[in-house]
Amino acid sequence: MSKQETEKVRVFALGGVGEIGKNMYGIEVDEDIIVIDAGLMFPDDDMLGVDIVIPDVSYLVENEERVRGIILTHGHEDHIGGLSYVLKKINVPVYATKLTLGLVEEKLKEAGIHRHAELRLIDSNSRIKLGNTPVSFFRVSHSIPDCVGVCVETSQGAIVHTGDFKFDQTPVDGKHADIGKMAAIGQKGVLCLMSDSTNAERPGTTKSEAEAGKGIKDVFARTKGRLIVTSFASNVHRIQQVIQAASATNRKLAVVGKSMVRVISIAGKLGYLKIPKDLLIDMDEVNKHKPEKVAILTTGSQGEPMSALTRMAKGAHRHITITPNDTVIIAATAIPGNETSVSAVIDQLYRIGAEVIYGSQAVHASGHGSQEELKLMLNLMRPKFFLPIHGEIRMQHAHQQLALQVGIKKERIYIVEKGEVIEFTKQQARRGPKVPSGHVLIDGLGVGDVGNIVLRDRRLLSKDGILVVVVTLNKKTNTIVSGPNIISRGFVYVRESEELLEKSNELVTSILQKCVTENVNEWSSLKSNIREGLSRYLFEKTKRRPMILPIIMEV
Amino acid sequence: MSKQETEKVRVFALGGVGEIGKNMYGIEVDEDIIVIDAGLMFPDDDMLGVDIVIPDVSYLVENEERVRGIILTHGHEDHIGGLSYVLKKINVPVYATKLTLGLVEEKLKEAGIHRHAELRLIDSNSRIKLGNTPVSFFRVSHSIPDCVGVCVETSQGAIVHTGDFKFDQTPVDGKHADIGKMAAIGQKGVLCLMSDSTNAERPGTTKSEAEAGKGIKDVFARTKGRLIVTSFASNVHRIQQVIQAASATNRKLAVVGKSMVRVISIAGKLGYLKIPKDLLIDMDEVNKHKPEKVAILTTGSQGEPMSALTRMAKGAHRHITITPNDTVIIAATAIPGNETSVSAVIDQLYRIGAEVIYGSQAVHASGHGSQEELKLMLNLMRPKFFLPIHGEIRMQHAHQQLALQVGIKKERIYIVEKGEVIEFTKQQARRGPKVPSGHVLIDGLGVGDVGNIVLRDRRLLSKDGILVVVVTLNKKTNTIVSGPNIISRGFVYVRESEELLEKSNELVTSILQKCVTENVNEWSSLKSNIREGLSRYLFEKTKRRPMILPIIMEV
Known part of the structure; x- marks a missing residue:
């Protein structure tokens, strides 16, 4: 068999699909793993207190020896903001253009990992080899200079990743997108196009930055x-x-x-x-x-x-x-x-x-191409398979509609979520087994130590606050030595709710005494009795459900 | 002096300006107070846990004997949703069209105040007198049937309140806006127009509901x-x-x-x-x-x-x-x-x-008129003074721009915030002393018992959670009898942060012992020592600032 028939190609997203931000994609050609971008995302409304979100890169950590490098398409946070965290976990070379590297260096210095990082300068004319896999680039227009799209050459055809792009006919720096080069890549044969869906819902053409x-x-x-x-x-x-x-x-x-x-x-x-x-x-x-x-x-x-x-x-x-x-x-x-x-x-x-x-008053232009530009990219690349990336699912779907319009068959379009893998063999594609993926939440210095339970608590606390119920018991005599004390935060004004809190106190006392009499001296059932009894009473009186935290001190 | 020169007219907003929702306006003609609408608003992002927001009506409560009635322009929540709360505070007649009354009746039943409410049916042809003040109506188009604008007749000219409106040339129910009537009101003389600013930023004409x-x-x-x-x-x-x-x-x-x-x-x-x-x-x-x-x-x-x-x-x-x-x-x-x-x-x-x-796919039409329609309203009414209402400040400003375009002088346009009063005497206008206004937050059954302190606590809790530190002291011997116990909610995973919590425990113990040795037995300073020491330590280790709640039990 010739190489053409044996080389196995896989693509997947660790971030940037089904969401806006934390763009990170993997392209595997046999033993080589090539990573494109390492972005961050700003937290959703329900990620309370979280500062930023980065992709889960455990798949890359597990396969570190096969990761040949990380290519950065441009210097925006949603493409480079996760890099310092990723480089703390895997030590691989980073490829980027001059401005992108300049911005990255500064970030790595701040993170204190500048000295260990292996940063390699490329430009849109570079041709590099990552492992056995040739990679070339093409210039695209976007809202920051020095942006590239990436062309990973495989025996089955090219895997093309557009990065963020628009077609700006009057670019501010006079540097036009490499349309001729894109057309040439298309003519040579594109196995799969991964293209920016951010503005796929917008008709027409994005206006020029000029x-x-x-x-x-x-x-x-x-x-x-x-x-x-x-x-x-x-x-x-x-x-x-x-x-x-x-x-x-x-x-x-x-x-x-x-x-x-x-x-x-x-x-x-x-x-x-x-x-x-x-x-x-x-x-x-x-x-x-x-x-x-x-x-x-x-x-x-x-x-x-x-x-x-x-x-x-x-x-x-x-x-x-x-x-x-x-x-x-x-x-x-x-x-x-x-x-x-x-x-x-x-x-x-x-x-x-x-x-x-502000707003529509002509002082802003998007950096992302609208529908006509996305169709132009599809027509230039004429890919065998198409993966709409960079965007929420509805944007990926809108991009799919555009691909259908230019004649790409639906069965050749893959709308993927994070972690889903598309495998190409003999120029056929199919969904393969998933790789791990997800959100890693960063809160202060903590990376990943805020998860679902902590967030659930923050949500509960934010909604109706907390009532802390403390009582000191003498375990030997089974009597209340001190308390119960009830402290409220974020629930009601204490001054305006004295009666409510007094009644709550009486209720807890009676629950405690009943438990003591009935010899319920399992702390856990004592606590759950207090929680349930007080919760029911407060909901009836206020229609609110504060978190109730019973604490029993023992002397 | 003739009546023309003595009648004193004041207008103000209790809600609906500088915000979207909880529309409520007051028009005073000598001793008569006429209220237009009594809406609710949905809470902002920072009003954590709050269900709905209604206007502060303490001015109306103080002047209840002068309030002649509440006129409802139409049956949307941002115009009627606060009514059941308001009627619990002041008992005044409510005037509305048939559909609006139907929707209101249902709400008042739910609130259990249906029997006491005095509901009076009007239609767009009604002429009523509220106190000594004649009030008439005109039909407008909007996204619910049976909408009216209000014309309050004073000796200085009419005060016209548009309600929510658009000019729909092909209304679904075949009932067109009363353009002829509006023109007649304009010809007779409008002292002040209060007009809907919701879509003042949108060029052109809003498309028809059809x-x-x-x-x-x-x-x-x-x-x-x-x-x-x-x-x-x-x-x-x-x-x-x-x-x-x-x-x-x-x-x-x-x-x-x-x-x-x-x-x-x-x-x-x-x-x-x-x-x-x-x-x-x-x-x-x-x-x-x-x-x-x-x-x-x-x-x-x-x-x-x-x-x-x-x-x-x-x-x-x-x-x-x-x-x-x-x-x-x-x-x-x-x-x-x-x-x-x-x-x-x-x-x-x-x-x-x-x-x-969804979205732009032609299955929705706004209920509010765009710029061309707002200019048409201004031209029909040709008011001496103009108050853009119903909208955030930027929308009020955009509406001001439209008024300038049709020839209203800037000094005759008043952009007001809640509580600001415009007084008209001898056909001159000026800003008068303010009336009380604000947000009343409703959380569960509580009306107004959630305020800034409670919200501040909820915000703190939502960001980094809470650490409760409990210790039982023997006040006589000045010794720690039990604890300190540290319980965390919404801060970190306990399992992944055992060391941090252990160290925190040691820190609190040493602070307590130092205080005990130094005979700091004022609880408040004991607590603030714990709060400050622990807060500093945790911020250094995690860059987070959880709420710290020290509780000292005494035996």
Whole structure:
């Protein structure tokens, strides 16, 4: 048999399908495992208190000796934010373009694992070999420079992973997507295309980043007072255009917010940002300039409670306070789940009396291609099999509809969830056995020590609070020595509910005395009697179900 | 002086401005207070555990003898949902149209105050007098039948309150908005217009409810399997069109979900729904019919966790389980704050393999007018002063922009927050002293007993959980008799954090012993020593800040 017939190819997602964020994909070619991206995700509403979420990589840990490397498609958090955690578990080389590596290095330094990491620079023209498997790249447009798609060459044809992409006909940095190269890959033969589904529900074509820049420039040109602009720190193209708008209108620019300062520093150093001399000022100099001669570029586009913009709006920022004479440009849209906090900041700005430019007012462009662009990608690649990735299930389904429109047969489209494996043999595909996958929750320094039980408790506590019932018993004499004391947190105002708590106390006392009389001296049944009795009473009186925590002290 | 010069007019909002929901407005004409609507709001994300929110009506309670009545513009929860709470505090007549009264009666029965309530039927042609003040009405289109705008006639001109409205040129019930009447009111002279801002950010014209009906009919016509449709229970027009679609395609229709059953029963009884004989079946009969011969109309359009649709999607509904052969129509959009839960249900339906029709797929139409309609209302009424109401501040500002476009001067537009009062004398307006206003939180049976402290505790608990530290001391001998015991809920997995909890125990013991040695026997300082010491230690080890609750028992 020729190699063509024996090489076994498998693809799977550890994150990024059935969800927005924590993108991480595996491509296996015989013994080689190639990983694409290692992102993080922000927690869902029900992951109370969790800071970030990363993929479960236990499959990679188990097969570490076969993992040839991690390729990063671009420098956004949902593609690189999990890397420092992953590299603590497996020590494998990381491949990325210059800007992406610059952003990654900084993160690894913060995590203290910079020295051990093996970082390898590529560009969109690189051809590398991971194990026995050749890998090449192609440039795509997105809301950060230096983005690549990945082409893993197998004997059955190429596995193509688009990364995040749009087709921007007027890119800010003048670097167009490699359409010719994509067409050539398609002509050579694509076994499977894995393509970005983020905007699969949106008809038409995503507007060019240059249009968002034009919108921002227009606002700069017509505004008399001070300007405050917020965007994603990682949107280097947008930042470049804000810099140009400030420069063109003779305004100094102050950069505020840790991540904004960091990205501008890295992108500037690496040549991805052109910053005119004497444009930037420190934030404590803002008030030294006339309002019409200054602009502020800040974090906070998602309404994050601790971000610089939110603090400026609340009057809680050290140097800058928003005034009724300011104009604020929100040059971003809310990512799903952040709608409420973004609206809250906009409303707060209006409350102050500032002018606010946001939403459909032409100061934002998505970084992801819409339906016509997704169809173009499908037509360029003409894949045998298609996996819609990067998106919630409904977006994957919408992407499937587009694939059907361009003539891909339904049985050749696989909508996968995390951990599902598609195996290719002899150019046929089928679902194989799953690999482990899931959410690893990060809360403070803890990685994975918050799980379902802890979250369930937090949910219960958040809903109706807690009543702690403490009693000290003399185990020998079977008598109450002290208590019961009932302490409430998050349940009711104690002052307004004295009677309720007094009655609760009486109830617990009577339950205890009954138990003592009946010689129920198993602590566990004592506790469950208190829990059930009190819970029933409180629900009847208040229709609430606080957590009840009986504690019995023994002397 | 003539009456014209002496009559004093004041308007204010107790709810519905700077927020979506709990609409409630006051119009004062000399000694008469006329209240418009008494709505509820669903809690914000940070109102943990709260069920609903209603306006603070203490101003009305203080001035009960002057309150001439509450006028309800239509039967939606954000306009009538607070009424049963308000009527428990003030006993005043309620004026509403037939369908609205029907829905209100049911709610008052549930609250047990039906017998005391004084309900008075009006229609859009009624002219009534509240105290000395004449009030008339005009019909508007919205997503429920029998909606009115209110015209309060004063010597200075009319105060017009639009209610919720759109201009639907092809209304489902054939009843058009009273445009001629509105124009006549405008010609006679409007002192102040209070108009619905909900869709002030949307360009163009809102599409007709009939178009949503056509979209639903199209899906019914082309679908081979079983159909499940969800919408707001109160959208009687939409329900009518689902009934017609089922009837036209020879499907039986099962109605599922408490509020859906209730609305259909009331609207059917009062003649607002035409239901063909033999169309409706019980939900336990659904499985007796072939899938292509049955449709289900259900609650759950907002992804509510306990709603019928969510339970059907999770396989937790008693009679109906969604299958891969079903088609589900979500004939509604997510109201702000519900985006995530609606998405979760759509994704769950796709996960099952069902077809899902939602969003922009032409099965929904908003009930609120867009920019062109809002400008039409402004042009019909030609008010001297303008108050954009019903909406978040950004929507009120967007509405202000529209008013400026049609020629209303900025100094005649008032963007008010809850409690702010606009006073009119001699056809001049100014801001007057505020009236009390705010949120009253309802949690279970408790009205107003959950406030900032309780919410702050719930937020803390939800973020990092709680550690309860209990110790029994002998106050006479100043020795530890029992404990310290540390119990954790929602903080860490106990099993995976044994060392951390052990170390915490040692720390607390040493703090206690030090205090005992130093004769710190003030409980409060003992407790704060434990709280601070343990908090510092845990933050250093975990970067988390659980609530720490020290409890000292005395024997």
